[in-house]
Amino acid sequence: MTDIEIKTRSIYDELSPAEQKVAWYFLQNLGSVFDDPIAVLAEKSGVSQVMWVRFCKALGFSGLKDMKKNLFFQLSQQRAEVSAPSMDFLDTRTYSSVDGIISGIEAGSLEAIRSTAQIQDASVIEEVAAKIAAADTVRLFGVGASGLVANDLYYKLLRVDVNAVFCTDLHVQLTYITAAKPSDVAILFSNSGNTTEILELARAARERGACVVAVTKYGANQLSELADFVLPTSSPELQFRSGATSSRLAALFVVDVLFTTLCNKNYSTVAKPLAESYSQCSKHHA
Known part of the structure; x- marks a missing residue:
């Protein structure tokens, strides 16, 4: 999957209904985007040429020609043909069997991890890991899924003796943000990047001078704008979800990458607490 396809999926909910129709056609008919001029694309998709131009601009391009050029470049850089199964609206698809459910969830999970890996910036991950290592306190925030x-990262940080705080109770999160200071790191998790409570916490962290890190979906959103660093996620969930599935796995993947980087860059410091925590817990293994 190209970066353009990933971004299309990520910004889908932010598009107008007409632009969503363009996005849907684009994702389902990638080949015809190269073959057909804008007039034909508009006719086939049932959306005006103006909407196609707006869709391209929403992706950051000047127009369809610019988007085609970049898409061609990205496809040409891939070693294998784009042949992944369609992942659109997997969460609400009507399955005919449990085997179908297994295959669908597997495909969505694998795609979420693969596409999230594609959009990571190693230098940003290294810098965030360094900030965590140097922080007085790492304050974690997240609600729902x-x-x-956030809780997974909290447990991991405890194992390497990082002073971290987290509680699933939102009111407790609102309490411990008040103690944030410039020497702290605040890591906020929100798939949409527009969760009201998380945005309130991000603003409070900024006001107190803490380093703000956002783990959120790829593309523009309010949380990304408030953050000093963004660790983006991507998943095939486009619109309707019965619950966070692949988006949760994408965020957990980012957590695993960040934590492993932290340990890798500070192994002499974390080796002892890691060994001690393993030894203590192993006493309770059956």
Whole structure:
């Protein structure tokens, strides 16, 4: 999958209904984007040429020609043909069997991890890991499914003796943000990047001078704008979800990459607490 396809999926919810129709056609008919002029694309998709131009601009291009050029370049850089199964709206697809459910969830999970890996910036991950290592306190924030991801990082940081705080109770999060200071790192998790409570916490962290790190979906959103560093995620969930599935796995992947980088860059410091925590926990293994 190209970066353009990934970004299309990530910004889908932010597009107008007409632009979403263009995005849907684009994702389902990638080949015809090269073959057809804008007039034909407009006719086939049932959307005006103006909407096609707006869609391209929403992706950061000047127009369809610019988008085609970049898409061609990205496809030419890939070693294998784009042949992944369609992942659109997997969460609400009507499956005919449990085997179909297994295959669908597997495809969505693998695609989320692969596309999230594609958009990572190693230098940003290294810098965030360094900030965590130097921080007085790492303050973690997340609600709902994002809270589960924050909790996973919290447990990992405890194992390497990093002073971290997290509680799933939002009111407790609102309490410990008040103690944030410039020597702290605040890591906020929100798939949409527009969760009201998380945005409030991000603003509070900035006001207190803490380093703000956002783990959120790829593309423009309010949380990204408030953050000093963004660790983006991508998943095939486009619109309707019965629950966070592949988006949660994408965020957990980012957490694993960040934590492993932290340990790798500070191994002499983390080796002892890692060994001690393993030894202590192993006493309780059956």
